[in-house]
Amino acid sequence: MIRFILNDKEITTSLPAGTALLDFIRYHKNLNGTKIGCREGDCGACTILAGEMVGDKLVYKSATSCLMALGNAHGKHIVTIEGVNIQQLNFIQEAFAIEGATQCGFCTPGFIMSLVGFCVKHSTQDGLTALDAVSGNICRCTGYKSIERAVAMVADKMAHCGEEDAIGYAVANNILPAYFATIQPILLNYQLQQRSSVPVNTGAQKFLGGGTDLFVQQHDAMHDADISLLFDKTHLNGIHQSGTACWMGASVTVTDMLESSVFRKHFPNLVQYLRLVSSTPIRNMATIAGNFVNASPIGDLTVFFLALDAQLVLSDGISTRELPLRQFYKGYKTLDKLPGEHIEKIWFELPAAGALFNFEKVCKRTHLDIASVNTAISIQHNNDVIQQAGLSAGGVGPVPLFLRQTSLFLQGKKVTEAMVEQAIEIAQSEISPISDVRGTAVYKRFLLSQLLRAHFISLFTALDAGKLVKV
């Protein structure tokens, strides 16, 4: 039995855990304000909020309900557009009306929900702005400028919140209905009954994390699938530093990474990198391990962690084994993983003081798009002489690649323009891109060369960039 709060009502359902939350909301609960635009998390028309207790705090995150399993709503507060309506228009809705930020109106509830998510988020630790909150919402009518003006009004309003409890402030300022103040005690009660500590069922047909890949790839099969839910398992969550290593549970999301003090300390440009990874609601749902297991040749997080030489702890429910991510991929969508195994933990050595890291990604649309080519580099150096390097690349082979030869070549080299060009030559021999909808093979080859140049230009400012970008 799945039990949660839907807007202002507690509900239970015996529908399968793999039912898309969107279908439950629209077709079982007749809450039609949540719209269907694409069913693959790329338009944001079905955005809802999922609230849960994190420690003693009630934390809301936006999610695209088309990719969220009903089972992952268990024990949470699910908020749809109907759940944020008050007597008149709430502050965000009024801002949209005043600025003409709604034309055909179909995308509007999704935008409103994303902004409610911005207003009630508990921390600004993720470094993201109100505009970033709507990064997953596509509007085909307005050209976004009126939406930007409405977003600015909302951001201004929230700027006055200060240290106040965001939910209390939102209720007091016509952003949220009063019932939001009653949610926390109910969720605390749920928490005691959570299934989060129940061991993973390794006999299930499918392991499901955040759902952002499975609900896209296997949409029709999900409803009736025999699913083992991983997302809310306590032992699969959390990021912590242990000595010089960083440990993450398999269900850690991209947003968890963004909010983690460990990551923010060791990757000063983290926000810049992760802003290039999908959108706010997808980052809230997508897990790091899911990105690994999905085995997409262009997985952003996979490329990120290949450069860092991350290690996986795989479990079959009885015993565990450890495996470098760099050895996880056997061929196109083929993994060194048995059907009953799932990733339990991921760990990597944090970059030492003075170490360098960079992530590059280019796609047709800079944000909320799948890379044509992405690449990451991790370097330890001494006076511009490279001691150790890890270079990875996606979109240029059947699996996300650790560029072993190029990484080896870099070791011991002094960074010069000529050396960069030599490294590019070697990288070219390690890749085998194909032409597809994300670009021709020629483009991907050349783009990787450019992105390798970008790594070195970004990390070694003494280099003569002009020499590297000669036509």
Place this chain on the structure above:
Amino acid sequence: MKNIDSYSHTRGESVYLDDIPLLAGTLFAACFDAPVAHGILVSIDASAAKQSDGVIAVLTYKDVTGQNQIGGIIPDEPLFAHNEVHFCGMPIALVLAETAQQAAAAVKKITAVIEPLPVITNAREAAAKGQLIIPPRTFKIGNTTTAWPTCAHVFEGTCDTNGQEHLYIETQGAYAIPQEQGVIKVYSSTQGPTAVQRAVCKVTGLPMHQVEVDVTRLGGGFGGKEDQANTWAALCALAAHITRRPVKYSLHRMEDMRMTGKRHPYSSDYKIGLDSNLKLLAFEITTYQNAGAAADLSPAVLERTLFHCTNSYYIPNVTATAFSCKTNLPPNTAFRGFGGPQGMFIIEAAIAHAAEKIGVDASVIQQNNLLKTGDELPYGQKVVSEAKECWSRADELYQLATIKNEIADFNLANQLVKKGMAVMPICFGISFTNTLMNQARSLVHVYTDGTVVISTGAVEMGQGVNTKIVQVAAHVFAIDAAAIRVNSTNTYRIANTSPSAASATADLNGKATLLACTEIADRLKAFAAAELQVPVDSISFCNGQVCIDGHPSALDWIKLVQLAYAKRVNLSQHAHYATPDIHFDKTIEKGHPFAYHVFGTAIITVTVDCLRGTYEFDSVKLVHDFGSSMNRLIDRGQIEGGLVQGIGWMTMEEIVYDENGKLKSNALSTYKVPDIYAAPKQISIDFLNTQQDNLAIFKSKAVGEPPLMYGIGAFFAIRNAIKNFNPAAQPPLEAPVTPEKVLLWLYADKIKTMVDKIKTQHLPVFK
């Protein structure tokens, strides 16, 4: 005034097709569509599907009770594939099941034997093989042949624009409900309720009075639901007619993308001639429109390409020929601008080409040749122009020379990023070019409590037409807008509607509403004059009051209405409006097809990351000819939205079909439209307020389509930035310019060297 739908939109309470409460017994439809682009349909095996859970019926061409035909302009488009399939995505069979999931599951169990035939995806190839939708058309003014020798500069070249997916966020759909006495009621997400009614009648065999089409609103249309909504409505209505049960079909995004047509790709040859003072003397084009597998609206789109292929410029000698080419792609269709943008791109490409060769900035040629009032366009209409006014105002306001200098300074100071700029003037004709469609009707009821309900043929799809219609009535009756409602668009209330298209919806339906309201107001004024015993011309309405010589009388609006009703005064009116003075003779391709033209000038500035090939638009600063805007909030929204959609078409929106005619960019993950970060950082809009008389409603010029064409400047701005990085670069005139193309064009020589090297090294998997 705010959009009247903003309250329900922002609360998620607006009703779209998929939100209509379902009747018990509703069946759900799903299509089995052609998996190949061209072939002989030998057989269909639906036996397993018919046995599938919840399936009630599977329909094919054999089940059509009327004609298996939905072609609008030309009857060349079967609803269901019969002997042949003509494009990937063509409907072959329709499954009807108790749930949408069951219907989708059953579709997967259908198979068809299709003997492949050669597939054509390219317009020029189709033309070479004589595959044309209609005979080619030519617009001509002056004599280009005799003009060429008088030109100081003559340049020839080719240019291409790709298609564009509409990507209305609400997908296509319909819900058909059988009524008593054989009537079918169809809820449709369509811009053309009457087009749907006709298609349903043709397919079912029902007469028009047996088919009611109702449209509350669309979650976006952009032309994609003008004729292409017919398919789903016809399928559902046929199924409802046969099964006598309600039938609903709301398309999955991937079904929508692969089964529907898009903006037409064009491939064009041009020849342009200028005198030594850079005056345009002669222009010739031959353009090939990729129409897809059936006519749809392609002939009308083709016509508008010809109307707009000289954009905002006066050229005394023009010969423009256009071919509508039949290929094995889904039938391409209307899309904001309707062929106009494709035509304008050709002249802008030719001017850019000429400017580069002559060594001047394209803006010099553009400015030098702007239309002035009285100039004759190639189709014979003498223009009332605001082109120079818009340009001068833009220059004055935004300081073109300063922008150019700032860009030059920036480019000197920056090695890896370069800026580029382009100016884009526009001139767009308002009216359906098919003169007969320029008519509309409005039905206005005043109730005895003083409230008003209006029905028109206009379909609200976000453009704010219903808000403007409310404004018209509120103005005439001088009552609060809250007392006025616009009803859903319904073919039983308003007959024989023209589609909501051609930017003309507010003009046509607004004027019809103005006529209807004025008739009622006149009757009420006459009645009030008699009641108050004053001359009728002293009566006016102001702020809900009846006024005598501008001063409130004892009578207010509500009291007046009640008294008039008691005295049996007619409080309802149906009115008809037909645009005056417009005509066009296709036999000579001359006439006066447009009620008026809309003008504007935009300055677009872009920054290109020349290391990565990506770009960001810094600003678009424009002056737009609104006439005298009746709703600045809505009109501003149309400019911003149209502009960004145009930029999308020119940049990241890339439709990809493979050589077999299969759509590869078939989802939102593979077809990218602008997101909030991709919009220009700054959009400045100056309202050129003109008081000249025109045929627009309240002199507030049509605003739907024109701004899309400002986006064309995005292509040329990026192209200029590329040349600012690599002066030797020769970027082809092929839109869209994706980040891939930017990189390939920036580094053409280097890439050639790389390719040669790779070939000699036999590196793995290279094609």
